[in-house]
Amino acid sequence: MTIRILPPAIANQIAAGEVVERPASVIKELLENAVDAGASFIDILIERGGSRLIEVRDNGVGIDKSDLLLAARPHATSKISRLEDLSQIDSLGFRGEALASIGSVSRMSIVSRTKESNTAWKTNVDFAGHASDVVPAAQEVGTTVSVRDLFFAHPARKKFLRSENTEFAHIETVVKRLALSIPHTRIRLKHNGKVVLDLLPSQSFAEQQRRVAKVLGGNFLDSAKYFSTEGDGMRLAGWISVREEGWPNTQRQHFYLNGRWIRDRAVLHGIRQALSNMVVADSQPAYLLYLELPATEFDINVHPTKQEVRFSEPRLIHDFIYSSVVSGVTHGVQPEIAQIRLQQDEPRESSHLRPSSAFKSAYPHSKLGSSQVSQYQVRQQLRAYEVMANSDQKQEKSVTQVKLGDPIAQLFDHYLISHYQSNWYLIHIARARLALAIESFNRGQSESQPLLIPETIQISHQHHQAMVGWVEHLQAYGFSIGALSESQWVIRRIxxxxxxxxxxxxxxFIARLAEEEQTASREKLISVLREDQVALCQLTTEEKLQLLANCQQYASRLTKEGWPDFIVPIAEDWLATQFVAS
Structure with a gap:
């Protein structure tokens, strides 16, 4: 059997099998190119469900005459040029496969004009991805890609297409999905000469809500809350709808990463976990969420459809989404605040995937865990946590409110400084966490959360029986621990x-419990917890906010007995004594 290199036409058609599955796949690739070109208006023409004609016209930057010959060649792209670029992709497309793949299974033409050119230029693409001679054409600045007779030379592929209405329904889904990620861009969709969808650009929060309602239905916003959370180089914003009767399917579940629609297990798990107690059986929540983080913190080059992603810190992403959704669905954000957030996300000059100006100013060289968020945003999130913390206090009589204010700085890893009005506080982080955990155990609270990645732990054979005794006792406090073998255990919930x-x-901590010879008890649990040192690290903004909210709740119950031992008020008079003139 002789090994041979396949001709370009066959190689392109094989590659097209991954990229071009149906007309909706073509629409997705062409729309992404239009968005990357900075278009503010995208016009889409469809005939017979896309089998006869798919045409996407935009008013983006256009393609230069000299580049037009390369546009449909395999792996020809303007979006990356070095290997390092793959680790910081900020465009929707980047592989240079789409036009070559589409051209290999259809009759495709490209017409484009740049603002520097006095005329537009046109080329046709053959099966091998070669462009014909470039000829003059008539068009305004921008690009028009026309795809005719999809799969005309591939009867086997064409017979797998569904009815015209079904294929167009898939196209409409793709168009609406993209429209939700580019609110400043007008999108018009026509089928067989009839305008099916015309979404005007949004310049205000009210206009954006109208656009969302047009895409997802007005009943989505009737029960939805808008929220925005920012911290640790990340920002999550959007709408969550958890109505009493739930939603029948997942069609109104949309999650965007830097403007790209994705489906990721860690993301979905964080959302489901946050909403688990709010959704009735056999129903679904509805949400429209936008996550922004630096492009260096995730890899989108893991699947042909670019809808799967690999995060560098999946646990941190999961926890951020979980806490943000819990806070957002409970409290939301006032419309005027949402308006401020929308104004910060102005249209991008070239790629809408580049972080917003506000995001870039806050995180010029962002890495997860080293954030600098605005004090305004910190205060907004803290108020949400204060509401949660104060909800339990309403049930307790004779409680004095304590306000610890905003987190200002963390010192030597051990201490957190906060400020409220004219008051300043120094909080010992490890002692605070310990006190809050002990109080939770003393009050019999058992609220828990699953670990995204379960932790395994080795327990010696001689302590196996003691561990068995502790497992049932720990369940009452929110732990879920199981045996994998005589010596290996797994922690699934905490x-x-x-x-x-x-x-x-x-x-x-768990291993120390197993070594105790005494019978499992709450007193022994707390005793071991006191003896162990909590590992210290730089807190994220989210952790600072939650720690302050929990400390406020704790301290409010103890003010009659004095401040707890992990909070020290900083008085101005005391500071003055440290600077007495010699």
Whole structure:
């Protein structure tokens, strides 16, 4: 059997099998190119469900005459040029496969004009991805890609297409999905000469809501809350709808990463976990969420459809989404605040995937865990946490309100400085976490959360029986621990109050319990917890906010007895004594 290199026409058609599945696949690729070109208006013409004609016209930057000959060649792209670029992709397309793949299974033509050119230029593309001679054409600045007779030379592929209405329904889904990620761009969709969808650009929050309602239906917004959370180089904003009767399917579940629609297991798990107690059986929540983070913190080049992603810190992303959704669905954000957030996200000059100006100014060289968020945004999120913390206080009589204010700085890893009006406070982080955990155990609270990645722990054979005794006792406090073997155990759930404890310290704590010869008890649990040192690290903004809210709730119950031992008020008079003139 002789090994041979396939002719370009056959190679392109094989590649097209991954990219071009149906007319909707063509629409997706062409729309992404239009968005990357900075278009503010995208006009889409469809005939017979896309089998006869798919035409996408935009008013973007256009393609230069000299580049038009390369546009449909395999792996020809203007979006990346070096290997390093794959680790910081900020465009929807980047592989240079789409036009070559589409051209290999259809009759395709490209007409384009740049603002520097006095005329437009046109080329036709053959099966091998070669462009014909470029000839003058008539068109305004922008690009028009026409795809005719899709799969005309491939009867086997064409017979798998569904009815005209079904194929167009898939096209409409793709168009609406993209429209939700580019609110500043007008999109018009026509089928067989009839305008099916015409979405005007949104310049205000009210206009954006009208656009969302037109795409997802007015009943979505009737029960939806808008929220916005920012921290640790990340921002999550959008709408969540959890109505009493739930939603019948997942058609109104949309999650965008830097403007790209994705489906990721860690993301979906974080959302489902946050909404698990709010959705009735056999129903679904509805949401439209936008996550922004630096392009260096995820890899989108893992699947042909570019709808799957690999995060560098999946656990951190999961926890951020979980806490943001819990806070957002409970409290939301006032419309005027949402308007401020929308104004910060002005249309991008070239690629809408580049972080907003506000995002770039806050995180010029962002890495997860080293954030600098605005004090305004911090205060907004803290108020949400204060509402949660104060909800339990309403049930307790004779409680004095304590306000610890905004987190200002973290010192030497050990201390957190906060400020409220004219008051300043110094908080010992490890002591605060310990006190909050102990109080939770004393009050019999058992609220827990699953670990995204379960932790395994080694327990010696001699302590196996003791561990068996502790497992049932720990379940009452929110732990879920199971045996994998005589010496290996797995931690699957932990109390929410311990969610920010270091993983290694958590395993050491469980191992210490197993070594205790005494019968499992709450007193012994708390005793071991007191003895173990909580690992110290730089807190994220989200952790600072939640720690302050929990400390406020705790301190409010103890003010008659004095401040707890992990909070020290900083008085101006005391500071003055440290600078007495010699």
């Amino acid at each position: 109390p929410i109050v311990m969610r920010y404890f270091d993983g290694a310290a958590m395993k050491t």
